[in-house]
Amino acid sequence: MKTLRSKLLLIFLVITCVPLTVAGIISYQTQKNDLTDRIEQTLFIYSDNLSLAIEDIIRERLSDLEQLSDNPVLMNDQAEDEEIQQEFMKFIHNHELYYGLIFVNPEGEVTVDTDGTVVGNNVADREWFQQAQEGGLFLSDIFRSPVVDSPILAMASSVENEEGEVIGVISPSFDLEKLWSFLWERVGEYSQQQENMSASADTFILNQSGDYIAHPNQDYILEKNFLEQTNKSMKSMEEFGNQPGLIRNEEGQSVSAIAPVGKMEGFSNEWYVGVSVPENEVYAPLRGLLWKYIALFSVVLLITVTAAFRLSRYITGPVENLVSAASAFAEGKKVPPLHSNAYEEVNKLNRTFNDMTERLDEREKAHRKSTLILEATDNGVISINREDLTITTFNRTCENLFGCKKENVLGRPLHKVKEECPEFAAFIKHVQLSDDRDHRSSIFEFDCSIQGWTHSFFLSNTPLPSSEKDGRVEDYLLVFKEITEKREMERELLRSEKLKVIGRLSAGFAHEIRNPLTTIHGFMQLFKESPDTGGVSSYHYQIIISEIERVNSIVEDLLTIARPEKVEDKDYLDLNEILTHTLYLFQARTDHHNISVVQALDTELPKIYGEEKKLKQVFMNLIKNAVEALEQDGSIMVETTRRSDYSRQGVRIRIIDDGCGMDAETLDKLGSPFYTTKADGTGLGLMTCFQIIEEAGGSMDVSSEEGSGSEFDIWLPVE
Template structure:
């Protein structure tokens, strides 16, 4: 029964609907329960805070009363008689009925006047309030049991100063604790009529100092009864939290101390816990009724939904089975809900793409088989050949089945020799990224050049045994032969150009020498001695041209390589050319790299190149100008820029700069720049040229520092 889609859909839909509904119901109930609880507790805390405010106001009023009495002129007058003082105290008690007694105490602590009790002559200097009042402060005691009157009392004491500002006496009014209890009872209970409760006050020692049941005042200790401590009460008051104690919920607040009142008083508004949380029972019943009804409705709806969903799925299954056996007929579906319609379209797209992929695979296979490039693939783990195209079969004379990378049969000796060339086998087995290499394969008395590209083809993640490497190689033998022939042709062209330039350069001096000899021969006389110097100059000129040409064609190797400070070399070059620049009215500027870069080179060859470039720059500024030389570093390379403000060069001239015998100067040989280019090239460097006709030229030498 539960193997069908309908039954599973119905069962699981009920479960996944009911379980979230139950969870939501529980969460919702708990949330509302918490809200109701928080609301009730906040109400208790607010009532406790209100009660706290009222008690603070009550204490403040008592301080004002004591201050008022202390400022009475008769009380302040040290010459007042006992009768006058008694009349003032009696008048104070008649106006402020909250007080039951007023004592006058001298600065030594002796009671000098007592209206109702026979306390005159008693010394109160050992009371906790005496030292504070002696220092000029108004002080209220904590509620305590007085042995003098054998009852709980709460006293105020205030200093009285005479006309000279000296402490004359102290007034000590005592008030009835009934007034404090009345305030507690009036604001006690619950402000909300839903609850019944009460309020009491506890001091820092745990003694109950105010309670609706007056018999408990100073006779019971809150800490002993509940096991709680002063720190716990302070924490409840500080964090505005309620406490649950012996089936009751208590909202605790602390009366803030102020000068003259430094006692820990805690106001506790108390409500029975069952009474406070009674509304939660009705909430639970309502939730049970609502969710039972919803569950029955959902069960009926899910049953109908399961029947609606199964029909199009069954049709799609039948269509997929037909596609699996190769049916390509047009697929028809009954229009249903959007999701199943999208699924039907996705299935159609998948079937179409699978067919296209199959056709593409056939095309790829055809291309691999018909290409002239060799293509094969190797499994790095097993060494098995997994792909072997027509070119490989023809070149190596073997089929894929006859070859593995690790071991080959006699029919595949050519392949074994091929992969051993230039250690291609190791490259294949260790390939982790795309690699390109050139192979010169000597086999059967013939050398062929191939370019091989090795690229890993990883398998599925975690399937190490399926990792493969694809190797594609193609024959470059004919291309390399053509390049050799082209290079040979270029060399012959250069030789021709150099020969023509050489012939042109030595023709003029030879013509001069021939003229002198022919003149002597025709005149049948010796050569005029005045012409000997000219002949020797022309011969030296020919010798110089031959010497420079030999240096270009077969330069001396770089010798004496040392670490060269390029800044020092540039300064030496400027020093050598300083007089020359001055004579040509040329200003110069050296902008040297402050890091003092060095490079490894033959300093003499380097100076030869730099002097040549500087000399050319000077000759380019026929009417004076400015020369700027800069040195800088670019990563691991050194750049030297030589910039002039001379006549500049055209694009055609720049292209011919390194050509032997090419020159734009009337007396130049055209070999200086050729030699400089050759030296820089042997140093592994390059030369860049930027020039604008009529504005100047910049040569930039870039040399490796190591």
């Protein structure tokens, strides 16, 4: 026992056999419990699914009754008894479970009976009538009728007219034997799907008292009590009111799974579904499991002893080589690849070790390259730990911008760095470090003052998930770029564009105003040179007034664009209602020109918050343009749908016509001031529409093709 081989053999056998024995015992107990749980769970699932099947049957019967009570003939309090009788016969013909129906008026008198045997009888004192008279459905518990001396089940439903008044009660009669036959047929179908269920399993239904109300053996129904047979109390039954449970019958040596039948509208009875299986059949797999474990343990023990004896001779050499290589690599030395010339386990360890060293070398190279890129980029990069808000990354761009050395920043709390570096504090106050559980990035722009100068930044804030992939946010990654020069160029470009637009607007305004003023000036000159005309004629007067009104219209449109109203009369608006009203205003014109109008309005369209007057102006203008584009025989479609844009809830309005359309040049200039293709247009209508939609926070896209019609696509936010 002084050799390493002998010691390894002894230790190997001890540390192998002892854990194997303990593991075998624990594994057997675990699998025994698991198998027991699965067997019992199978019973639970079986009983629970049977409970659902019972619920489906009850729900179907209640649904039959509810559908019959909603029959228009029955709901008509003026209907004749013969009409009700015909509807009853149709119902019985379509539902073979039922063989009779009665209709009872509010006073409790039977007025219609498919059998004609109880017409005129008064049933006002019956429980099912009183329950149904209060409104709704009623399904009684199964009880033994003293009249027919057999189990029966009463069903009833109120019948209400269109005003919601109870005008009567209907009660069907059905054959319980057919109902239970239907149930056992479903039970048989489900039993065939359960491989673990014994063929000798019994299925039954109990009431609140434990009496059998359904059983394959008809002699059990309302004659025997399950609680008495199993020596259980009523409390045991109450415990199954919320979930399935097991009851063991020691005398009968059986196991029963009990599951409650769910209550529903019209059914409030305490019913339970039970499945009873012989106990020796339920737990028979456990005995087979024990013998399998004994055989498995014997085989594994024999193999383990043999393997320990053979492998102990080869284990020391390859392991020592592996340990030496690992130690050298840990010290930073270059380790040559290990040869795989031992047995498979050590060969696999050697290959794994070689792969590990190669990947670590590659990772080190990638890390150095990433660090070089991080330091060389013009973008600023900062990472902050979410837990303690310490700065973990701070590249060269950040050093130059904030005047802080990386050595004085990394690993330090955020508030300390803000105290020591005012420039960094001015920058970081614009960043919101929140716990983003959805790992969503935020991108935004902001301005801040650094070293006396105003800088503009474009920043991306990205929560970095933990490397352990547990869904936690580990760091906040801030990547930013200075865009100060770009913003200055954009401002200069915007100023140039504004001056250009002002020039075009002024030229167009002067041109539009000059035309009517020239007309007025011509008439005034004519009147001056012709004093004998006797004053301004009515014809000339109307022309002058028309031209003056044209000037006033141009000036008003221009003022609307240049100085929009600031008083906002906003409210939650129904766009479907506004569009319907607007289309109604054009109905006479569309009918006259044989133009069809199609409305595809989403009935569940959400209301939007906006100004009704301005939106009406937009829709009036667009629909008017669509009508004018159709001289004769055409179609206009107005469609509304719900659509989200960039995580914002909104609605979409499309106005489509199949008129003359627009060419590329017209489409390009669309919305420009004073640009119009109409003889009497001002060129300000569509420009006003674009401005109103933009003020509402929406957008309007136009697509058109000459000869194929036009489409105006509007998107408006809900809020």
